[in-house]
Amino acid sequence: MFSNFMTFAPFILQGLTTTVMVFLYGALLAYSIAIIAGLMRTSQFAIVRTIAAVFVELxxxxxxxxxxxxxxxxxxxxxxxxxxxxxxxGSLAVGLNYGAYASEVVRSAINSIHIGQTEAAISLNMSRFQRLRLVILPQAFRLMLPGFGNNAIELLKGxxxxxxIGLADLTFNANVLxxxxxxxxxxxxxxxxxxxxYFLLALPLIVLARYLEKRASKGVTLS
Structure with missing residues (x-):
């Protein structure tokens, strides 16, 4: 066993570029969608919340x-x-799917910020946009990072x-072999x-996710 390393491994790795590209494109789309849909889920307008909810649940x-x-x-x-x-x-499907999941991370992080923070910002005569940009999001973003890290690992596996659909990635080449x-x-x-x-590709993401979890659990604001 493992006598064909020089034949099998290089052929499988020909799909590495495709896998990485799908991951990067999918992650870029997923996190963009997550932030937009997550903010929409916390909107004061019911129609905006409904549109985001339908997208996420779909x-x-x-x-x-x-x-x-x-x-x-x-x-x-x-x-x-x-x-x-x-x-x-492939990238669009991955981005839309994992973006929907990640939007829940954004929504829950925003909702977890204590109401007193909002009340304090209102007392300073801040507008809703200013409260979101200057008070809520900076605190919520730190809470989002561990979830985003775990989501990235799942996205890579996805x-x-x-x-x-015929895209020649790592798995495609392995099945050809x-x-x-x-x-x-x-x-x-x-x-x-x-x-x-796949493990070697995911390893940096695993390490990053654990690091972010530790930082978030200590309540340290990332610089």
């Missing part, structure tokens, strides 16, 4: 894989003129599903390399 309540299939195969058929690449469909190497020992070797590859 993407949290449906499968990420089905969302990828819908964006790549169904959406172009429903709307003329839309053409979506594999990379765009990128493995893009192989189902499996198809041409049917011996049990070879398949064990292939998926061992795949596990190690």
């Amino acid at each position: 993407f949290r309540g449906t499968s990420l894989l089905v969302q990828m299939f819908f964006l790549y195969y169904a959406l172009p058929q429903l709307i003329d003129g839309i053409s979506m690449s594999l990379m765009l469909a 990128t493995s599903l893009v192989y189902f 499996r198809g041409s190497n049917t011996a049990i020992s070879s398949q064990v070797e292939i998926y061992t390399y795949l596990l190690v590859a």
Whole structure:
């Protein structure tokens, strides 16, 4: 076992760039959505809260894989003129799905700020925007960081599903190898390399998430 390292590992790693790109694009979209949707969930206007709630529950309540299939195969058929690449469909689905989950981190962090903070800001004659920007968000952001770190780890693992729509990532290449190497020992070797590859990618995120959790638990404001 593990006698084909020089053959299997380099082939699997050819998909590394794709996996990293989907992760980066997906994370950028996810955290942008999380902040926007999270703020909308705390809006004083019911219609704004409702729109955000529908979005969040739609993407949290449906499968990420089905969302990828819908964006790549169904959406172009429903709307003329839309053409979506594999990379765009995969990144968009990952970003929308994990953005919906991360928006709950934003909402709960904002809601956890003591009402006395808001009352103090009102007594200083601050507008709602000033209260949010100068008082609420700086405190809430520190509370969001551990959740964002954990969400990033989950997002990275979720990128493995893009192989189902044909995107040549790490998982896709591993399955190509499996198809041409049917011996049990070879398949064990292939998926061992795949596990190690994802773990090494996730390791910096794991370390960062733990660090942020410790900082947040101590109540230290990150500079």
